[in-house]
Amino acid sequence: MELQAGLGGHVASGRATEIQVRLFAASPVEVELEVMDGNGVTTLPLLLDEHKEKTFWLPVTPERHRPIQVRLLTSQGTVIEKVLAFKHSRAGLTVISSSIPVQKSLNWHQPSSDISPVVLSAKSLPHSSQAYDGIEAIVTDSLSLSSLSHNQYRSLGNFLGQCGIMLILDADPLMLERVHQFSGCNGRLIHSFEALSQVTPLLLKLSAVHPPKPPSPQDLMSLGESALQNQTATSLSLYLGGYMLFITLVSWHMRKARYLLPLPVLVAAAGILAWSGAGSHQFITWVETESNDNHARVSSLLLLGGDRRGESQATLGAETKLFNIRGDAHYSSLYYPLDASHRVLHGHTHLLSPRAYQLTSVARQSSRFQISISDGHPQVVFLGNTSPEEAQLMWRGKSYSVPVLSRNQRWQPDEILGQPPASAAERLLNRRLAYVDPALLLPFTTDSANSSTPAIGWLVIRHNPGRLL
């Protein structure tokens, strides 16, 4: 087994990256690859053919003070164990294609502490979407882009869909237009440059107009956790209160109270039965997109377990970025089924202590609302078929209820009807929004009866500021 750290061994602290794993077996064998990183144990079942090398890339989340451990296991036990350390940097990485000597420009013209340049060849660009997590920007050329593999293209598309910044040296306008089409934020963060001296100022300007980072896990927690927690806390109080009331009433009417002795044991056993076993999981989701943008950046908080003591599990998409934010990572595990189209997250959780993970991904969707500025006021146009009933427009620190609109109907808010943000979601959006920028807030829920992934969430549609450069 040979390991190689992705991105030249560089990683933005606390972010994901990837490793290349090369396996070779002298005879056909079924093995399990275990990777221990900041998210716990990731298990990957593999089938190795005789005298054939198997090479693949695996996303990992290194911890600052602990190298990641990789173990190859067979049915007989551990065969090989290796560790891999990474160079951590505080700022997000700026990946520069090795085919252009732009790194000199970054160092000489306008050095900035916000830019951590990493020079990579095209074949070393990330092969998995998760590895783009720590990358702020890519500086490349057409030649490097044309030599990417299928997986690299898909991962780059995911990065651009999430409003990643990319600078292309002497990009052909036709090619640039094509890249804009599959990029998020209406492609305004993809630019061509001619001179190396333009790189640093361009990166700084584009970073300034980059949409805000996804809400923090604490913000997402404030949107939905209390409702979940209250249910469990109330049921525990009722359980104990009911027990005490019952034992008091029965002993009051019973002549020989000693016959009640088994009752506490029975009630304790009932409690253990009720709150043991497989726990549930819940998503609290925040989705942001822009007017006319077909890409949406999805940030979710996954609460695994917490309603029972026992094993809990949730199924995630293969390209979803995952970060363990609460609970000891070493008691949870990720499992890649053989088809690798999805991952299963396992974790042992206790009552009232759910494991929490932050997930980020990109979603493709057709735009239902268009927001523009007309006469200094926001104007909303509905483009879908059925207008949601609970849409709110946030603008200048006020919240406006959007009426049910018919297709292509326009609506402008009346400033007199503006209310201070009332709900936690409105307050969160208000904090994330520039004062003059309008945005729509649309709540959505996925009923647990109709879906295996119960979720509550909010879709935010921001005003498109257009190309700024």
Added chain:
Amino acid sequence: MNQSRHALTISLFYSLPLLTWLSAQLDYIGWSATGQQSVFHQLLAILLLFQAMATVLLLINKPVNKWQHDVSGLSYILLFPMPFLALIWLTGSASLLDLTRGLVLVVSVAAFAFLIRRSTALIPARLKILESGLSLAYVLIAVMIWNYRELWWDWLAL
């Protein structure tokens, strides 16, 4: 009031305020693993302390009756907080080993108090004055349980 009812009354007397406190804490701490662990650790420490004190209170200064009544009363004291202990285990705040060690400690106190009580029956009628000395022993046990609570909480890793 027989010993069983007496034990039940004592148990209700300390567990009702505990339940009120726990309900308020659960509302306050949210789903924070560290906050929750701390609350349930405190709950276990208080439960064991009150259980140990309750065993002494049950037997102190009472006319000696059938030993079965005493055992029944002590069993009530020991078993009454079982649903609380079940919740502490479900939240992962204490392992089964920690809970067993706590219960062993309370059972030892109960057994000691029970032996003192039974020895009262052996005192001849002309030496009844010694009974006051045994009552004093109960008071001493109660004082030691309270005074050295930090010591045995440490032993129980609470």
